Amino acid sequence: MTTFIEEVIINLQEKGLNLSNLKFILPSKRAGTFLKHQLSRSTKQTMFAPEILSIEDFVESISGLKTVSNTELLFQFYHTYIALNTEAQPDSFEVFSKWAQILLQDFNEIDRYLIPQHKIFDYLSAIQELKHWSLETEKTDFVKNYLAFWNKLHTYYTHFTERLLENKLGYQGLVYRQADAHVGEYVTKNKIQHVFLGFNALNTAEESIIQHILEHTNALIYWDIDKTFYENPIHDAGLFTRQHVKNWNYFKTHSFNWISENYKDEKIINIIGVPKNIGQAKYIGNILKDINKTKNKLEHTAIVLGNEDLLLPVLNSLPQDVKRLNVTMGFPLKSIPLASLFESLFNLHKNNPKSFYYKDIISILSHQFIRPLFLHKSKDVATALIETIQKNNIVFLTEQDLVALCDSFKDVIALLFGSWSNNATTALGCSKSLIFAIKDHLNEKKDEHVLSLEYTYRFHELFNELERLNTTYNYFQSISSLHQVYKELLSSETLDFQGEPLQGLQIMGMLESRVLDFETVIISSVNEGVLPAGKSNNSFIPLDVKLENNLPTFKEKDAVYTYHFYRLLQRAKNVYIIYNTEPDALAGGEKSRFLTQLELEKIHTLNHFIATPTVSLMEQKLKTVSKSPLVLKRLKEIAKHGFSPSSLTNFMRNPMDFYFQKVLKIQEYDEVEETVAANTLGTVVHNTLEDFYKPLVGKQLTVEHITEMKSNISSTVLHHFEDTYNKGDISSGKNLISFEIAKRYVSNFINLELKEIKAGRVIKIIAIEADFKQVKINIPELDFPVTIGGKVDRVDDYDGTTRIIDYKTGKVNQSQVEIVDWEELTTDYNKYSKPFQILCYAFMMLSDGTLKFPLEAGIISFKNLNGGFLKFTKKDKQGYGANKITDINEETIQLFEAQLKVLILDIFDPEKDFEEKEVSH
Structure with missing residues (x-):
């Protein structure tokens, strides 16, 4: 393949020109690098390199201005x-x-x-x-x-x-206007021959400058347009070239160089639809693998990213055997981990808060550049600090609170959480000090942190620039205005890659591909809104005014993209065009009109594919764990210590949960309770009632007892909230509502008791929060002791009937404490977990000798107080007309004990694995 640059050099040599004495002007610096390389390959003798400039640098040199x-x-x-x-x-x-x-x-x-x-x-x-x-x-x-x-x-x-x-x-426009005004002086002073090559769309100033130089000197200009596009009057790829030929006086007396015929040469064009951006990046990696396998090289191959945000995913998807690589566009600073840290800090301090939200604090403390600053003798103090915040339910913290929790790192805490006082100078000072603190830590192991040190250096430069702007102009009235300029600078800064600029795989954006030719081209994100970019109206100048004054509109901008797209295909032999099959209004819509245009032209055979990820169908199997000797040993320890009713119902619900929590002792992760959780509310209500009723054990309830309780509801509930909810705030919002609900629950329950007493009921308290440990279960099949234990909320004597009462802050109905078939008691958790628990309490108290037959056991639901005491009930059949027995007698306990033994034997059966059940949450 002969490239456009190669063709130009050959033509210049045929004209007998001394290449060293020429000044080359190209659309970009990148093209200049390739031109210089081609010059070195095309000449057979030693020569001085000619002057090679991008159009921006050339115009700036004429204007005498410096672009800011x-x-x-x-x-x-x-x-x-x-x-x-x-x-x-x-x-x-x-x-x-x-x-x-x-x-x-x-x-x-x-x-x-x-x-x-x-x-x-x-x-x-x-x-x-x-x-x-x-x-x-x-x-x-x-x-x-x-x-x-x-x-x-x-x-x-x-x-x-x-x-x-x-x-x-x-600025660029002013530089161009001044250059146009001074181009006559430039031509008078500079007699060197100019060569312009590879241009397409030119603004009026560029046209005027180039035409003046062409008309008043012996300058040459080389265009790169294919006959297919040039001769088609409606093809946008040739729009600007046709206008130049028609409108420039120069071409009335000079030939037009060149119109080539490369596009119609045979090409393999593959159009691939790939879902999502990451899918495109992965697919590009697979294409490169195939190219390396078949051709064993990636020379003359370019990846052109329509959407430059794909750079990082593409780099992460490259095959390991890619040895030589050049990334033209640079790595955006906004994608560097330090950017997320400073974004968090700006957002944290923007409104000058008096205290900080715990999630913001944890996010900063967990950051990869911050966590190492809290290391002390290999101890991770940041993790300990996070755990303290979570354990104590601290939702908002001040700098002083953090120092109190972690005094040895108060300097680092001051850098991160010290007040910026809505002052830009303070913010910049803290940010720069933080960068130095991070740098000092990274310097301890410099060889391991080369890239991270480069990050800190670039951010130090960025904050130096912000400090210079703040000192020079003093326009930052707030952190918010500083943040805005910070984001503006950040978005335009890049971290340049070191690569092979002329060898191996080339990764670039669409505009960087100007003048360059590659045998194999992979173009990504060929979707509407990306290629072409589509309509955008980021201007105060209305469309009709732009048309009136020959300013570019979306039509011209689309034509620019059309030219670049088709020019990439012009000399290429293998083309892979990838588009996103999942339209996204914000990041590109349906597949590009360019693809439809390629189909309608019918010049090339197009190979269409829809790529789908290779997904191995993995059958979701429920987990099973066999009962090894170690597991059985641990189960025996639990049996000796005592199974709780809740752990047995947990086994009924899902044996795998029982295995994790009781055998492996893995507890659920405790998050900060921003709002009072249901279990916390239940604990507060239970503890309040325990405080009220514990002193009355052995006594008969009286109106005076209840009256005294009512006067202490608010203070007692508050005490237990502070105790259970640790440092959580209950002074406002949902937590205040939960506090009021707890008071209402207690008040409603006490009012119910008062109503009963006034109605002549005699209630005598037998036990409150009675703790039973290691109540033995007689199981002859097992040669080791098995016990059960737990706390019973309340036992009382109600008009001569002994009642075992379990409090529930959730809603429970009578039907949920009834049982028909004893054999289902330990198999159907959803229906029978509550009867099972209250029968466990009855079994413990009867086995212990605390209580005697007959008795009743049941639940008082604080969300269903109108239901009263919901008694355990044995029914002979389902539905209406069933015979109901609420008394718990010896037969009831024997039948329950039989089922309890079945459950225990099931737990200890070595042949039965712990099998996960599908549980609905």
Whole structure:
């Protein structure tokens, strides 16, 4: 394959020109690198390298101005804005920066296309005046201010550009306008022969400059357009070239170089639909593997990323055997881990909070660059600090709270959580100090942290620039305005890669592919909204005004993308075009119109594929764990200590949960309770009732007892909330509601007791929170002791009937404590877990000799207090007309004990594995 650059050099040599004496002007610096390399290969003798410039550098050299960054321009423009708004209250820098960016882009376009400034600004002002005509004789202040803004645009522009020119500075458009004004002087002073090559879309200033040089010197210009596109009057790839040939006087007397015929050469074009962006990256990796296998090299292969956000996924998807690689675009700083840290810090301090939300604190403490700063003698203090916050339910913390929890690291805590006082200077000082602290830690093992040290250096540079801007202009009135400029700088900064610029695999963006040719091209994200970018109206200039003044619209921008896309295909032999099959309105829609155009042209045979990920169908099997000797040994230890009723019902519900929690002793992860959890609420209610009733054990309840309890409800509930919920805040929000609910539960229950007493019921308290340990279960089949134990909420004597009561803060109905078939008692958790638990309590108290027959056992549900005492009931059949027995007698306990033994034997059966059950949560 002969590349365009190679063809140009051959032609220049045929003309007998001394290549060293030429000045080459190209669309990009990247193209200049390839040109220099091709020159070294095309010449057979030693020569001095010619001067090679990108068009931007060339124009800047003519203008005599220095191009400044967008961020610097923003500050310069704010100076103009303040200077011209002495009477009215000007916008803050934060508000200004949001609309000023758009206006600066418009200034840039107006200058690049050499539009007479007064003409367009007066035109815009007149349009707005027409739009806001009113029958009212007096305009409102809002309308007055709005129209005043449009009337001042020309004044803003004039003041701004004059100030820049005084300082020999300029934005791109101003540089181009000045270069156009001085190109005559440049031609007079410079007699060197110029060679322009590889251009397509040119703004008016570029056209004027190039035409002047062509007409007044012996300069040459080489275009790269294929006959297929040039001769088709409606093909956008040739739109600009056709205009140049038609409109430039130069081509009336000079030939047009060149119209090539490469596009119709035989090509293998594969169009692949791949779901999602990561899928595209992985698929590119597979293509490279296949290329390496079949051709054993990736020379002359380029990956062109339509969406440059795919860079990192593509780099992570490259095959390991890719030895030589060059990434042209650089790695965006915003994708570096340090960026997420400073984003978190800005968001944390932006509103100058008095205390910080625990999730924000944990996010920062867990960051990969922060956690090492909390290491002390190999002990991870950051983890201990996070665990303390979670254990104590601390939702909001101040810097002082954190220092109190971790005094030995107060300096680091001050850097992270010390107040920035909504002051940009303080924020920059803290940020730079933090970078130095991270650097000092990384320097301890420099060889292991080369890349991380590079990150810190680049961020140090970034904050130095912010500090310079803050010192020079002093426009950062808040952390929010600083954050905005920080994000602006961050988005434009990159970390450059070291690679093989001329060898091996090339990864680049669409614009970086200008002038370059590759045998194998892989283009990603060929979707509408990406390639081409589609309509965008980020401008104060309406479409009709742009058309009137020959400013570019979406039509011209689409034509630029069309040219670059087709130019990549022009000389390529193998083409892989990948598009995302999952349309996303924000990140690209359906497949690009370019693909439809390729199909309609019918020049090449297109191979269409839809790629789907290779997914091995794995049958979801429920877990099983066999009962090894070690497991059985652990079960015997539990049996000796005592099974609790809840652990047995847990086994009924899901044996695997029982295995994890009781055998392996793995407890569920405790998160911070931002709002009071159901179990915490239950604990508070239980503990409050225990405080009230414990002193009354052995006594008969009286109205006086209840009255005294009622007077202490609020204080007792508060005490237990503080005790159970640790340092959690219950003074507002959902937690305050939970506190009130707990008080209501207790109050309603006590009122129910009072009602019973006043109705003449005699209630005598027998036991409160009675703790039974190691109540033996007689199982002859087992040669080791098995015991059961647990706490019974309350036992009382109600009009001569002994009652075992279990409190439930959740809702329970009578049907949930009834049983028909004893054999289902230990197999159906959802239906019989509650009867099983209360029968366990009855069994323990009867076996222990604490109680005697007959008795009743049941539940009091705080969400169903109207149901009263919900008694355990044995029914002879389901449905209406069933015979119900509520007394627990010896036969009831014998039948229960038989089922309890079946369950215990099931737990200890070595032939029966612990099998996971599908549990609905």
